[in-house]
Amino acid sequence: MHLDLEWVSKVRVNTQAVLKRAQQIQGRKVAKKQWQAAWLLKALTCIDLTTLAGDDTPSNVHRLCMKATQPMRHDLLKSMDMHGKGITTAAVCVYPSRVSDAVKSLKAANSSLPVASVATGFPAGQTPLKTRLEEVSIAVEDGATEIDIVINRTLALTGQWAALYDEIKQFREACGDAHMKTILAVGELGTFTNVYKASLVSMMAGSDFIKTSTGKESVNATYPVAVVMVRAIRDYYLKTGHKVGFKPAGGIRTAQESLVWLTLMKEELGDDWLNPHLFRLGASSLLADIERQIYHYVTGRYPAYHELPMA
Numbered sequence: 567m568h569l570d571l572e573w574v575s576k577v578r579v580n581t582q583a584v585l586k587r588a589q590q591i592q593g594r595k596v597a598k599k600q601w602q603a604a605w606l607l608k609a610l611t612c613i614d615l616t617t618l619a620g621d622d623t624p625s626n627v628h629r630l631c632m633k634a635t636q637p638m639r640h641d642l643l644k645s646m647d648m649h650g651k652g653i654t655t656a657a658v659c660v661y662p663s664r665v666s667d668a669v670k671s672l673k674a675a676n677s678s679l680p681v682a683s684v685a686t687g688f689p690a691g692q693t694p695l696k697t698r699l700e701e702v703s704i705a706v707e708d709g710a711t712e713i714d715i716v717i718n719r720t721l722a723l724t725g726q727w728a729a730l731y732d733e734i735k736q737f738r739e740a741c742g743d744a745h746m747k748t749i750l751a752v753g754e755l756g757t758f759t760n761v762y763k764a765s766l767v768s769m770m771a772g773s774d775f776i777k778t779s780t781g782k783e784s785v786n787a788t789y790p791v792a793v794v795m796v797r798a799i800r801d802y803y804l805k806t807g808h809k810v811g812f813k814p815a816g817g818i819r820t821a822q823e824s825l826v827w828l829t830l831m832k833e834e835l836g837d838d839w840l841n842p843h844l845f846r847l848g849a850s851s852l853l854a855d856i857e858r859q860i861y862h863y864v865t866g867r868y869p870a871y872h873e874l875p876m877a
């Protein structure tokens with residue numbers, strides 16, 4: 567849509583109300599036994615299984631892809647009658663230089679799992695616009711069907727919302743048919759009001775998802791900031807009829823946390839946002855804990871390290 571600066575300028579966020587709501591959600595009783603196992607499998611299918619390290623190589627990207635296509639031991643799925651149901655993570659997420667490795671590995675495994683690439687000078691976004699745009703185009707050419715762009719925090723912090731909108735719109739065009747997830751890097755935006763405004767501008771410029779963090783800031787996905795972002799998504803939907811997805815990312819490591827994230831989505835946005843089309847968890851190590859908890863549910867004990875070798 568066009569940039570509605572009047573809407574953006576009217577935004578005010580009530581910090582106390584946000585903190586209270588986040589506390590309420592964290593305090594909810596979580597499901598137990600088979601219901602918990604079902605929710606954990608749901609969380610698993612929403613994971614963007616990620617590796618974003620300087621020492622990434624074709625072989626660890628290959629391993630990541632194999633884990634994404636078979637995220638849980640077959641015998642565990644079988645004992646829950648969930649084998650043969652095509653349980654996979656939602657996508658794999660890598661640096662642009664590793665996209666072709668991931669595409670090759672998934673193709674060899676006959677998998678149609680999407681490859682997501684971070685782009686636009688991830689994580690800081692402090693490279694010239696021309697380079698950031700080229701990076702998006704190259705990742706798409708190499709076969710990424712999802713692009714996780716980072717916003718220019720300088721523009722957000724100095725209130726240059728029109729310039730931010732223009733940049734994101736250009737990224738949108740460079741993405742073509744690829745889905746665009748826009749990373750706000752909330753830990754660097756200073757205030758909840760800035761987070762809400764950046765969420766709105768990103769959605770107006772055509773983002774398919776808004777995402778909290780790169781995982782590289784000192785503060786990443788927190789529940790209060792998520793409340794602000796999902797309220798922006800809800801308001802945007804009520805005003806435009808368009809559903810934008812949400813992706814918390816950075817520091818999400820435990821199965822218990824994944825249940826809180828699902829609760830937050832269900833309570834704030836409803837069941838439509840409980841599937842990978844509108845909800846992703848960006849995480850590098852969450853899957854291991856989910857598999858561990860499912861193992862416990864199935865066998866009654868926690869596994870030894872060698873029993874989940876691919877975790």
Ligand SMILES: O=C[C@H](O)COP(=O)(O)O
Nearest residue numbers: 780781816817848849850
């Ligand atoms: O986008 C995903 C994040 O970079 C993953 O962060 P994490 O390694 O803290 O799970």
